[in-house]
Amino acid sequence: MDPESDGPSAELLSIGSELLAGETIDTNAAFLGSALARLGIPLSGIRTLPDDGAVIASAFAEARGRVALVVATGGLGPTHDDVTREGLSGALGEELVADPALEAPLRERFAALGTMPESNLRQALRVPSAEALANPIGSAPGWWVDRDGSVVVLMPGVPSEMRRMWDEQVVPRLRARFALRPVHARTVKTFGVGESTLAEMVGDLLTAPGAGLEAGIYAHDDGVHLRFWTRGDSSALEAPVARAVARLGDHVYGTDEADLASQALAALGHAGATTVASWEADTRGTLLSILSSAEPAAGAARFIGGALDAGATAIPVADAVIQLSLLATDAHGRSRVRVSVAGAVSLPTVEVRVHGSGVQRARRAAFAALDQVRGAFFA
Amino acid sequence: MDPESDGPSAELLSIGSELLAGETIDTNAAFLGSALARLGIPLSGIRTLPDDGAVIASAFAEARGRVALVVATGGLGPTHDDVTREGLSGALGEELVADPALEAPLRERFAALGTMPESNLRQALRVPSAEALANPIGSAPGWWVDRDGSVVVLMPGVPSEMRRMWDEQVVPRLRARFALRPVHARTVKTFGVGESTLAEMVGDLLTAPGAGLEAGIYAHDDGVHLRFWTRGDSSALEAPVARAVARLGDHVYGTDEADLASQALAALGHAGATTVASWEADTRGTLLSILSSAEPAAGAARFIGGALDAGATAIPVADAVIQLSLLATDAHGRSRVRVSVAGAVSLPTVEVRVHGSGVQRARRAAFAALDQVRGAFFA
Secondary structure, three states, X not given: OOOOOOOOOEEEEEEOHHHHOOOOOOHHHHHHHHHHHHHOOOEEEEEEEOOOHHHHHHHHHHHHHHXXXXXXEOOOOOOOOOOHHHHHHHHHOOOOEEOHHHHHHHHHHHHHHOOOOHHHHHHHEEOOOEEEEOOOOOOOOEEEEEXXXXXXXXXXXXXXXXXXXXXXXXXXXXXXXXXXXXXXXXXXXXXXXXXXXXXHHHOHHHHOOOOOEEEEEEEEOOEEEEEEEEOOOHHHHHHHHHHHHHHHHHXXXXXXXXXXXXXXXXXXXXXXXXXXXXXXEOOOOHHHXXXXXXXXXXXXXXXXXXXXXXXXXHOOOOOEEEEEEEEEEOOOOOEEEEEEEEEOOOEEEEEEXXXXXXXXXXXXXXHHHHHHHHHHHHO | OOOOOOOOOEEEEEEOHHHHXXXXXXXXXXXXXXXXXXXXXXXXXXXXXXXXXXXXXXHHHHXXXXXXXXXXXXXXXXXXXXXHHHHHHHHHOOOOEEOHHHHHHHHXXXXXXXXXXXXXXXXXXXXXXXXXXXXXXXXXXXXXXXXXXXXXXXXXXXXXXHHHHHHHHHHHHHHHHOOOOOOEEEEEEEOOOOHHHHHHHHOHHHHOXXXXXXXXXXXXXXXXXXXXXXXXXXXXXXXXXXXXXXXXXXXXXXXXXXXXXXXXXXXXXXXXXXXXXXXXXXXOOHHHHHHHOOOXXXXXXXXXXXXXXXXXXXXXXXXXXXXXXXXXXXXXXXXXXXXXXXXXXXXXXXEEEXXXXXXXXXXXXXXXXXXXXXXXXXX
């Protein structure tokens, strides 16, 4: 969201040389960016840092001077290159001291797992001004430091540990510490129309969505999303959403949490299918992956599995089988996708065009197929 | 890799408010971090910036003062909030001018697609010192700016467009522009052992891998990876890799590009299976997704599809069916996973424990299952 909005803003430090070397994709940043935006403490910036105590120390010092909240993930492990604790203690000018209250749960945890490597004792260190944040599913405790009018939060880089610590311990403290004006947002999701064409179609809804409202366009593999948000009354979002849906017509496949897989399964359920399977060629299982991650919903058909580049015997028996083949690519990098549905619920073959290459092309082909299925059975 | 190494280093600017709002996961950063590390121009930092011309301008100015290469992705689209061009022109103190040579391909591209929104003409602007980088599969050209001893590269944020522009146009220019000492790296991949335990097992191989060598440990859902790299002779990596493999024994499932899905399919092929299917419960199709993304290999069994939480009729007919069920979670957030293989090639049920929650737990359960299959049939 807009870091210029009134209210506190935050900076994120993603710490770990493996992030800079591309060993790891920083999914924590997107999780925290989204969570902070909803809380009303939008991220104004993210810095990704190497495991270098001096670099980390100056990054903490600079960020504390700019924003009310600095969130850092990573570098809390037991190994010699985990130096986030040292970096922050340097920035704060506080000594690291062993905390017996942190050592106990560490030893208990490892008692259950076997012997504890001595290096893990580094995870029982904290600076005096840090309040420890328990990590019930990992060995690295987090820190909450509220000093000189700014808050610093340290969390482990392991996504599952970070997310649980965030939900259970950080969010409640943030609500208590800051006077938050949460951001309310609505999203209109489209498929089959480009970013700039969509911008022209919605026109003033994007450039002037209304008093106290902001709008943005985001291109994803599952289509272009039009987003409206406000720090005011959420009911103010209804009108622009309704107008956008009206202007964009059939391009719209849903709003907010709606996704193409769930919409396609709902459409097939609406058409009378109880079970759905998939068959795909040259898309490396992306249709399988996307369909299998869809949330089950009342009235929707249930995805039971699928087959890859395989003979008919490999296709699970279902009321409807979504069939997808990726065809050749032209000079502009556009590929054609052949889509049909076979079974008790069926749809004649249609062909659509997709852009991109590699995994992205395969994902877009799968989403294009799901959009065809959705459109055919809701039409 | 180590940004302190001799040779040029780079900074990445990932531009787009959608990244700060968590609308998009920045996969470009990992791709570029890895590619730059291999080229021998390691990333010393990444900054993620909002669509704010002034913020972008100062970030470019600061980065140009620090490193020999600044790479930026995103903000080259046609919409009003795409201001990366304006930001860099501000940092360089150069005017944006329309380039007829850029306008022509834009109009040609849209002639094939329909009418061109006038806003797309912004994509034909450049500063005089910028050399345009053609984008054969998208509307946003990139920029190559070599001025005052530092190079700035602008690329689109769309991953497929960025990757093709990077491979075809940026890498050759980097090789010609910089005297590069590429980094050679080897990775030893393990499963079923924790980061700190593995660090103790390899001991001095991690802390003192040898003259001119560096080492690091990286924890992933598919296990803990031990990485060695050097800017010198790649043959120097053989000895530490061999010693690590010997010390870690059965925990090692492969090196470098080896992945658990391919290893499991190879093991099943070795055991006599030609086709493999999967059946999984409560893992949201992660086993399907991981198996379907495995590269086909000679002698390996071929994954033909799978079923989710479904009856036997939904399971594709195959020589071997990998069966996975995720069991209950304990107080420490550990879950048990039940794994077996049924069919002409079979494996009695075993149970293993996994950590984490949500999608990560499901992924770890799938990798744990594949590691059991690999181990059983190579043993």
